[in-house]
Amino acid sequence: MEFLKELNENQQKAVKYTDGASLVIAGAGSGKTRVLTYKIAYLLKMGMAPGSILALTFTNKAAKEMKERIAQMVGANIARYLWMGTFHAIFSRILRSEAEHIGFTKSFSIYDSADSKSLIKSIVKEMKLDDKVYKHGFVQSRISYAKNNLITPDSYLANTDLLKADTASRIPLLKDIYKIYCNRCKQADAMDFDDLLLQTNVLFRNHPAILQKYQQIFGYILVDEYQDTNFAQYLIVKKLAEKHEKICVVGDDAQSIYSFRGANIDNILQFKNTYHNAQIFKLEQNYRSTQTIVNAANSLIDKNLQQIKKTVFSEKETGKPIKVLSVFTDFEEGFVIANNITDLRYSSNYRCQDIAILYRTNSQSRVMEEALRKQSIPYRIYGGLSFYQRKEIKDVIAYCRLICNQNDEESLKRIINYPARGIGDTTVNKLIECAQLHAVSAWEVLNDMLKYNLAVNAGTANKLAQFRSMIDVFAQQVPTQNAYDLANSIVKTTGVISDTFTDHSPENLSKQDNVQELLKAVHEFCEAKQKEGETITILPDYLAEISLLTDQDTDKETDKDKITLMTVHAAKGLEFKAVFIVGMEEELFPSPFCITERELEEERRLFYVAITRAEERCFISYSKSRFRNGKTNFSNPSRFIEDIDKEFLELPVENKPNGKQSSIGDWDDDMEVERNRFNNASFSKPVFKEQIIQSSPRHLVKVQGVSEERNPIENKAYPVGSFVKHAIFGIGKIIETSQVSGNDKADIDFGEKGIKSLLLKFAKLEVLT
């Protein structure tokens, strides 16, 4: 047990306690993953069989990393038998082997959220309801909420509170949509993400013998990120652990940020009430961040009332204060951040992969992206469209899914007329209506159009029959064909990507690349399975694997050394030497949709998560105006900045070039922060784009001393003396134009608002005269 020496005292205690239930409260950066991995290694060394350990995580990435670390410690041959994966992955595996007990088949499809949205849309349409009232997004979240709380359609009907709430929200028929939605899923032999948890509960509730079987199998259960479990997950874990209470959950209530998805922070707060003899271990030493960052984060989270008290501390160096950057516009924000990044790269020798830009909403990525691109800083955006959500990929996968499960209605709808084969919307609607009328799947109708009286003309019937037999031919090959060969012939024969061969546009070429990429992935999957001793890997096995994958799981080698751009949510569990948290403004962070104290506390935790991602440097920026939804909106600094003790912050300082007074306007009154305009933030390190691209880091440091002297330069577009209009300051008169580091700049007298030095590329001035 040499490896135990690598743990501190509390970590060791948490690892070694295996007598009963235990809760490990793990502060940010306190070695949570380390405790989990070492604990599993410890259990294995104590003689526990790997096949009786169940370890649940929230992301595939976390599971994969943990598995790799354990493999290093105890050997891959042992590690591969661990039940380790996400809740969804593990229980979809169990559901597949027990599917017939709950009315599904082994090859059930998994509907992703786009599929379920599309199904909801068609149900609302078929019920002739107003889709402006029954908005698909809202209906979807309502159904998801019900499932996460284990409310089946029948118990929904019996729940007066829910019914009342729906009537009050003018959506009384939600109960019916929910019921039909579930029926349709079952008819399609499909489960959505929430079903994977709900149906597991149904399985365990209705079949005690099966529950008992898994209670026997899982001799020890570990759960990561327990603060983010919802009721469905909580109950699965509770039932499985009931017998022996050999369970260890790890989490941090201060990092609970998924309540809007049904996560219930009470699961961790009330752990002791669920498991009466639970031991609690607190990990409070942060090994990730400087003292300043840890203390700043502590002072922030201290403002939350609801929390398990703990004292996270760091013994690393004090470190630099968190730098607060104040800018005028979101464009300038991007520019300033890019400059700061350049600075870090070349004067502190940070690599791109050490740096992350975090934001509250995905839409903020655009300006950042633009700024980075302009300065040729390599970056990678996480979130947005993932590989598996791309149209061409979804199309190919829809073929694969339909071929493996002909009842899969969403896949059928997607490709029955793609590529176009003369089966229009009218026909598809008739087909589905007919199927509903006879309570069978659409495929069933296709199989016997006469029997079900499908009212289409002979030509259409012929086209439908052709489509059916094409799918049939593939379907017959499923049990005997290797997944890669079958996928390959699907792509070649169905013409699913024939659209992309019409021209050589970059979009089309990229689509072809993506499909090749997918096929390559299938190939690799088959080879990996073969190495594990499988004789043949069939297509359904591959589908089962990828339906639960996300973009984050597909890291490419070429993406290694790049700046990371992602939402704060996506950054949870990650760490970077330097972190930029941008858009720290009211109406953005906290989100205007969070009103109640409980919701605000979650937003504060989100900010806490953001800060604690940083190891050495943390920057926070806010802009006084932001371009959103086609309009420029004014904004104030986020209240959360004030929640951090000032001693840990480096607030923007006023800088007065040439002794000119530059008044701030009204924004900063509450913060006593003054603007350090373009000088400090933007130009302390003049940016020479070309040189940055070509030269080595050391070269660049030399150029940094270049003069910042301003030389008045006549600017023809903005003649001295002319009047201009600015989005924030209103009308002003140009006093002087100049160039600084190759950027056009103007000094403008805005009367009452004072004299401002503005960069023309940001100011967006309108010339009036």
Add this chain to the structure above:
DNA sequence: TCTAGCCGAGTTTTT
């Protein structure tokens, strides 16, 4: 069946 054009809406999302 396809496409241009209009209208309206617009947080966060591990699976």
Add this chain to the structure above:
DNA sequence: CTCGGCTAGA
């Protein structure tokens, strides 16, 4: 602004 969804017309 920038998507998605729908309608009108080819």
